[in-house]
Amino acid sequence: MLFGDEHVRRYVETDGAEGHDWQGSTVLILTTTGRKSGAQRNNPLIYQPYGDALLLVASNGGSATPPAWYLNLTANPEVQVQVKGDRFTARARTANADEKPDMWRTMVATWPAYDDYQRKTDREIPVVVLERV
Template sequence: MTSAMDLHGAAHVARYLETDGADGHDWRRGTSVLLLTTTGRRTGTERASALIYREWGDAYLVVASNGGAAAPPAWFVNLTADPEVTVQVRADRFRARARVATAEEKPAMWAAMVEAWPDYDSYQARTDREIPVVVLERA
């Protein structure tokens, strides 16, 4: 069986769902992963993404980096069209509302996310797009 540390994309999501996050929540370099489910803006299909996160008070933070690509990840485009999402942290699955961190909030939130995954700084350096921090607040 493939280690959760080696999982990406759909395989990571499937393992996380099968095990309620027991296999897939703890990931590389001490990071933690949640599942974010958004609704496709064109298809209406729900899609889950495995994303590195940090707790922020009662909320959760994720970064729409797409590895520093010029275009944001599809999940981010979908949640800008419909901010009502589902989040799963280990076995805890709940409805949430997604929003982009404000200019005032972002520096501290970005620092917390870079602490979790230092590569975010290099992703930002690769693109002219300002990579957003997304705040997921329980509905």
């Protein structure tokens, strides 16, 4: 099973032929700029299309703290995205209270464990909206 840096490497090398389809879901590569280091950080993340946007969930497995990639994109919302062979710049934002319920259902449909993660934490798990620039 692909995971972490190896997942990123194989995905990038094969334009997603290896790594896009993962455990019954779909994965993209999100590149954020480190809020402290300024370094580029690559993360393989489950996503779903939503209209013209792409959705991510900043679950961190239900941890009390958000994932580092989410903290990075809140500090610098301009990100790089790779979906299969398509590489592009996007602007990331957190879904607002009005749009989140439907977006959350979309993401839970592809990865049901998100509901379990939310039950594990008092932190409200954000849905991230990626809009192509």
